[in-house]
Amino acid sequence: MGRRADTTSAAAPPGRPAKVKAPPGLRALRRRRGARTVAFLSPWLIGFAVFFAYPLGATVYYSFTHYDLINPPQWVGLRNWRYVFEDYPPLGKALRNTLWLVAVMVPLRVLFGLGVGMIAVRLKRGASLFRTLCYLPFLAPPVAATIGFVFLLNPATGPVDQIMDTLHIPNVGWFNDPAWAKPALAMLAVWGIGDLMVIFIAALVDVPREQYEAASLDGAGPWQRFRYVTWPSITPVVLFALVTGVIQTMQYYTQAMVAGKVASGIIGAPGQSFEPGYPQGSTLTLPQLVYQEGFSSFDTGVACVLSLLLFGIAMLATVLLMRRRAGFMTAED
Structure with a gap:
């Protein structure tokens, strides 16, 4: 006669309680609340992305390029950084x-x-x-x-x-x-x-x-x-x-x-x-x-x-x- 598997002990490590899966209705409620929170934060998130995150990322990218505002940027690696810290009086x-x-x-x-x-x-x-x-x-x-x-x-x-x-x-x-x-x-x-x-x-x-x-x-x-x-x-x-x-x-x-x-x-x-x-x-x-x-x-x-x-x-x-x-x-x- 076979022994019945203990699903609780198999799912959770010893000394740690098993995770209870939330009902579908509760998960849907959490998703709606999360979406509502993101909607309320969206003006700040858009402003942060447009006026801080993107300019900062673009500044980091252009620091590794040669760019004169007219011609397309050319990747030069660490040349600008070495020039500033070594040869820029x-x-x-x-x-x-x-x-x-x-x-x-x-x-x-x-x-x-x-x-x-x-x-x-x-x-x-x-x-x-x-x-x-x-x-x-x-x-x-x-x-x-x-x-x-x-x-x-x-x-x-x-x-x-x-x-x-x-x-x-x-x-x-x-x-x-x-x-x-x-x-x-x-x-x-x-x-x-x-x-x-x-x-x-x-x-x-x-x-x-x-x-x-x-x-x-x-x-x-x-x-x-x-x-x-x-x-x-x-x-x-x-x-x-x-x-x-x-x-x-x-x-x-x-x-x-x-x-x-x-x-x-x-x-x-x-x-x-x-x-x-x-x-x-x-x-x-x-x-x-x-x-x-x-x-x-x-x-x-x-x-x-x-x-x-x-x-x-x-x-x-x-x-x-x-x-x-x-x-x-x-x-x-």
């Missing part, structure tokens, strides 16, 4: 300038934005006027604001240097001096901190007043209240400002290009040529190299390599900031 200077702007400009904007936001929150009279005056510079078009700054800081006729002469302070070349061109761009960026001010005002107003009152009753001073009450509450907003600031600064192009052109006296008249980075390459950034290679030299392959390098650095900086934020939250817990 402007890369080092542009990379250093871009990282300098990220390391200096982003923290300065966050610190000044937070400071102005705290002042605006604490003001009792004239708060609306103060916020308006601090926000207006952010509304100025980047090109107009940069041209205005170049003329204000003109070492020959600018009012800033005239005031410095009156106060017997040594003048500097600002946008005409390689040592002061990047600090001048940082001053321009700090001048337009209206966007960060608004964000920090919203975060500061959202801090519970009861926590401040409890800290005051415990004898906490202004610094202790900021360290143990304000800072933990606004840390996510600070992280947001840092991440977005790093991404925006890695794409820094307009202000540096306009400042170099105006300070050098070359404003794009017929017959004039301009090398980005005036003076002496001190304001040259990676986005300027991308534009120069892609639309001036028509070397799309090299431009794509530079774009991917820029993308990788921005992603790495974002991941590091997010990891530090996660470690900070774990330490607090």
Whole structure:
């Protein structure tokens, strides 16, 4: 007499329960729910595919080709990558300038934005006027604001240097001096901190007043209240400002290009040529190299390599900031 096979033990490994097959009606319901979810996500999925996934894939492909925007692309393998990392002199200077702007400009904007936001929150009279005056510079078009700054800081006729002469302070070349061109761009960026001010005002107003009152009753001073009450509450907003600031600064192009052109006296008249980075390459950034290679030299392959390098650095900086934020939250817990 034969033994009946144990289907349960044959279907599932020892110590693991057998999988129960869902009824056909339940599977159909799950498929409908999945299709409905995809339908609701379709606008984002289409936008992600059209404006991010496809351009990124095309950039990776063209980085391995020689393409001049006119003739069909020709596969050249790693030649563009070797050229950029081994035989491309402007890369080092542009990379250093871009990282300098990220390391200096982003923290300065966050610190000044937070400071102005705290002042605006604490003001009792004239708060609306103060916020308006601090926000207006952010509304100025980047090109107009940069041209205005170049003329204000003109070492020959600018009012800033005239005031410095009156106060017997040594003048500097600002946008005409390689040592002061990047600090001048940082001053321009700090001048337009209206966007960060608004964000920090919203975060500061959202801090519970009861926590401040409890800290005051415990004898906490202004610094202790900021360290143990304000800072933990606004840390996510600070992280947001840092991440977005790093991404925006890695794409820094307009202000540096306009400042170099105006300070050098070359404003794009017929017959004039301009090398980005005036003076002496001190304001040259990676986005300027991308534009120069892609639309001036028509070397799309090299431009794509530079774009991917820029993308990788921005992603790495974002991941590091997010990891530090996660470690900070774990330490607090």
